[in-house]
Amino acid sequence: MDKIFRVPSLQALQALIQVADCSSFTEAARQLHLTQSAISRQIQQLEEHYGVALFDRTSRKVALTDQGRDVYAVASESMAALRALAQRLSPPPMDRPFRIRIFVSLAVRWLLPRLSSFYALNPALSLSIETVSGEVVDTSGDCDAYVLYLREGLDERPLTLLFDEYLLPVCAPVLGDGQPPPGSLDALEGHALIHGSTARHEWNLWLQAHQGQPERAYQHLMFNLDDLALDAAARGLGVAMSDRMLAHDALARGDLIVPFGEPLRTGGVYALWLRDSGAAHPACKAVLQWFQTQLEQTRPGPL
Secondary structure (H helix, E strand, C coil): CCCCCCCCCHHHHHHHHHHHHHCCHHHHHHHCCCCHHHHHHHHHHHHHHHCCCCEECCCCCCEECHHHHHHHHHHHHHHHHHHHHHHHHCCCCCCCCEEEEEEHHHHHHHHHHHHHHHHHHCCCCCEEEEEECCCCCCCCCCCCEEEEEECCCCCCCCEEEEEEEEEEEEECCCCCCCCCCCCCHHHHCCCEEEECCCCCHHHHHHHHHCCCCCHHHCEEEECCCHHHHHHHHHCCCCEEEEEHHHHHHHHHHCCCECCCCCCEEEEEEEEEEECHHHHHCCCHHHHHHHHHHHHHHHCCCCC
8 A cells, every 4th residue: 555645734835935925934924923933833844844954044035945946836836726726616705895905005095085986886896995004015814906016016926007106205385384395405405304104215215316415314204104194294294205196186186286306206016916816706807997997097197
């Protein structure tokens, strides 16, 4: 009788995929809602199962070994097949909401003001919106679609491009102290730069492109959400750096203006990624068509 083949743990294989995709044990643990020690134990179990090292632990960056890449390839293919099988055997019911995970600022500033039109067009369908406040949308869990920000542009996944990132400075028509908005880079020095994250990446990028002073030469007001940064700018507290899509409605109402300068195309994009459950959901086609229509209505003309 042939020896029974001992199958490795599916949870451990999923942990390996997540660690490899994130290049981080810590981030993989966060996305899988486990402790870092639990992830480490699962990887150790896999290495004991195969008798080889799967990750290179000598470098600062977590990286797969050659044998680890072989396991990763087979594990990824197997997980995709199992996920597709589950979708075929248990298709989503018509009455289950289509679940979307999205950045909270993008949801508040762009998505929510337009949701009534979705329900007007699709009264029999339901959406469930889940927001995240960090800089990365976690693609684990059971959502059907994820709105991602990709700093380097589209990758190899099957993604639907929503819009390119264009950064531009925005502020209130009259600042809180009664001063007029700055009309040039030189005038900007007397005002606070408002940031939507503590990294201050957006202002640094825009100033470098427009030959401005290093960002440390200015006053700063920092938030952990773009929505809060735009609200602070509308209250006249300074000048925020925002993606033009996030600021679109406030600019159209006149709550915000672009005091000077040209939008900067960063190369980053926002894109919609569908899981298998999303592609199989009865509402998928209507959701994609609605997103496209809304983007066409709000997308600015050529720069």
